[in-house]
Amino acid sequence: MMSKTLDIRVARGKAARRALPLPALLEPLRAPFVAVTRTLVPPALGIVTFLLLWVLVAQGSGGSLPGPASTWRAAVLLFADPFYQNGPNDQGIGWNVLMSLGRVGAGFGLAALVGIPLGFMIGRFDFLSRMSAPVISLLRPVSPLAWLPIGLLVFKAAGPASIWVIFISSIWPMILNTAAGVRAVPQDYLNVARVLRLSEWKVFAVILLPSALPAMLTGVRLAVGVAWLVIVAAEMLTGGVGLGFWVWDEWNNLNVEHIIIAIFVVGIVGLLLEQALVWLARKASFGEEH
């Protein structure tokens, strides 16, 4: 009985080995091949499914929604010359992306400049925390675009107004996460600071900043996400050069291919921003969090 099952196993093993051609040469490639298949197949399948659904919806719409193929052709034409300039309302996709990124950078940068120090102070001093709590809770849930008229009123220009909207909508995650990070600094570290009687500056540089850095970077990452979400909507309303305005302009031209391309560009740029910050956050995290 025992020997029989053993025999069968041996026979199966032999058959399996015989079934594979060039076993010695390909054997070392088997593990990486499996790994690559495992990481690549599911996302590829997801993208294919998405494209199929898109084709179906496009066909069902009777031509009003362009399918992947015509969008691709339009994209090839569009990206062939990304930096042309035909007057203020007709510029290449590259300019549009750069203008939007510039506004996000300015608004977001100002928000970081104000929000991060404010978050540190709110996290460090309980009084400030209680003082700011009602104001922050009141203003944070306001839709970003509700701030646009205030910006237009104060700055009397579209560009600064959209930067203002980015500023006000991306500042909250930075304040709140930085403050939470500072509040979560272990009491042990602060006791070390107390026993050593470190100066407030030294406490900040040696203990608070490194300890709160991961939480702070999470706030920055959320803020960039919000800023990029908001910029398209803000530019639709303010006009000028930028992805949001471009979408609106192409809607007026009824160039739906370009609108779809804009959606992809917004998605890809957002993804890249997010990944860059994830990478930065990983760089800044310390041994004990691993």
Next chain:
Amino acid sequence: MERYVELDQVGMHFDGKKGRFVALKDVNLTIARGEFVSLIGHSGCGKSTVLNLIAGLLLPTDGIALANGREIAGPGPERAVVFQNHSLLPWLSCWGNVHLAVERVFGARETRAQLAERTDAALALVGLTHARDKHPHEVSGGMKQRVGIARALAMAPKVLLLDEPFGALDALTRAHLQDELMGIVEDTGSTVVMVTHDVDEAVLLSDRIVMMSNGPAATIGDILEVPVERPRDRLALATDPEYQRLRAEVLDFLYRRHARPEAA
């Protein structure tokens, strides 16, 4: 003998949501320069609170706490603390952690080279010269605790406060570090106050053992002198009748006279 730490009728209460909690009451204790004193008791008896009062991390709500004849108004580097969970900053190397303390205490008077030398010397004292550039998460628990001790010693403190310094270590590492600590204290003549719940550790290391009654409103139940010659050898003491008697006395206090009310 010159007194260094004096606690006079010290009491400590905390006001919480459930009303007032009296942690300590009428604690009287004087500690002489060069003395090694242990605080022992069941958990929750306030022994760490006594240590934190001497450190200045807490201020007494009753009575007076003096160090060097002056009222303790807050923490300071002349009363260095070795924390229970080492409390090393994870983003600094072992050397950096010690250097932070050295820089703060001697930075105003000494050159950069002298500060580095002090840091090196402190790490050498605890046998960690080879690990100077490692970060805390790269070294073992025993090594972390040794860095904590090096950091405290590098401040050249008037009194060294140890809060269950070896509590989280395995028995062998603990014995090794106890021997090391005994050697260091012998060489430096430090004044030491140590919180522990380990009877053997208390008897082996201390000149006096302060035994605390159970809380709330804990106080000093008894103080036991340990008149055993130094240097002490753990192997020789294991069979020493005097050592056995002292050990039995602490055990008797903890498990008969002041057994935990609802021992779990």
